[in-house]
Amino acid sequence: MIAVRAPARERWSWILYDFANTIFSMNVVSLFFVVWLVKDLGASNTIAMIGSVIASVLVAVSIPVFGAISDARQRRKPWVVWFTLAAVAATAMIGILSQTIVPLSGESVIGGLPPGSAAASISGSALAVIIIAFIVANYAYQGALPFYNAMMPELAPASEWGRLSGMGTAIGYVGSITGVLIGTAFYTGSIPLLGAVPEALMSDIRAIVPFTEHGGRVSTFVPTAILFLLFSLPLFFFCRDHRPAVEKRAIEWKRAFQDVIATFRESRKYPGATRFIVTSFLYQDAMGTIIGVMALYAVEAMGFSEGSEAILFVVLTVPAVIGSYFWGMLADRIGPKRTLVTVITSWIVLLTAMILAPTQTSFWIVGVGIGLVYGGVAATERPLMLTLIPERDAGRFFGLMVLSARAAAIAGPMVWAVTVDGLMPSMGKGFAYRAGVVTVGLGMVLALWVMRRVPDRRAYSDQAYQAAGDE
DSSP: OOOOOHHHHHHHHHHHHHHHHHIOOOOOOOOHHHHHHIIIIIHHHHHHHHHHHHHHHHHHHHHHHHHHHHHHHHOHHHHHHHHHHHEEEEEEHHHHHHTTSOOOSSEEEEEOBBBTGGGGGGHHHHHHHHHHHHHHHHHHHHHHHHHHHTTTTSSGGGGGHHHHHHHHHHHHHHHHHHHHHHHHHHHHSSTTTTEEHOOOOOOOOHHTTTTTTSSGGHHHHHHHHHHHHHHHHHHHOOOOOOOOOOOOOOOHHHHHHHHHHHHHHGGGTTTTTTHHHHHHHHHHHHHHHHHHHHHHHHHHOOOOOOTOOHHHHHHHHHHHHHHHHHHHHHHHHHHHHHHHHHHHHHHHHHHHHHHHSSHHHHHHHHHHHHHHHHHHHHHHHHHHHHHHHGGGHHHHHHHHHHHHHHHHHHHHHHHHHHHHHHHHHHOHHHHHHHHHHHHHHHHHHHHHGGGSSSOOOOOTTHHHHHHHHOO
């Protein structure tokens, strides 16, 4: 079936959801939650990691099954809506629990204990409840993404997928910047690069937004939940499933599990689909690791001052906004595969430069380059996958890509940690951290090698896998 361009209101509502969910991912996953647990509450890094690992495992186990159900009914939007509402509720709950069942502690907390001093007075049950809330929020955020991605074929023809995906990714990075700026304002009372918010104005805002009056990292969670919900509402109200299945049947859970296994087997019918999922694992493993440790690398290997992570993320995200839209347009012009190959090659060059960077100035230059190419993956992988599979199976295959990304989210940091911790005692911080980047670069090189035999085409057709040789 030939896709037509959906109304602008619907397309922009879909794009705006990227803005909404990256506010969550930046504020909760990347910046504030783990640091609050470890630095402010004095929890161990292992405890902080457990929540992310469990969420990733739950996503890997369940989302491909839900994707199969979604494909059977050709409904994507309800999954996005309910997962988003669950993520919003759980994020707000973190903000409430952080100020009711554990002592107030941390940097910039008004009337709280010094950072780390509350560890002895925190019960295991209280910490467990907070970790569970984080698991639910992280799982639900990740769970919405494959269904959100699977909505794209109904919004624009194949010739415009790259542009639409690139615009969504670019707007998403604007969401990241917005999340950092607003979150830090509630955290410290000032905005990175702009300065302090007038005290009277900040007091009025804290009086309006609940559970923010104490400042500190604990005051970032409820505003994040509100922003996530607010900017998701256009998708809730204006987007729709264009071709849902007419017949409503009961969910056959056993059949859904069987469909996941069948998806792995059937992927061989579509040349390049399995190979691309493997490629996705490799580059997601590398990207997720390097972004997760970028601030730590800057402090430990390059000598940046502590507390500069918010400014670092803002500065590096700005070029990502520009780069995402550029890569999306390039994908429409030369094809998503060639564009993604260019992106991965650029990553390899930049990671090599990162290892060799001798000064903080050169590190900033490399960081800006990473920002420019970072959005290229998200802008091109969605349209590339859609050129390899039938649209009717999009939910299942995007579910498999989520499974791949979650496996990468576990494997990459583990390889990094083993490398750095193993080499640091004998070789020192500088060498150990640079060796960690070498492992990331090798992952990108392997991704480029696996990518060679992924078919290069603009759109999927029923004759595509018949004309191309099976892998």
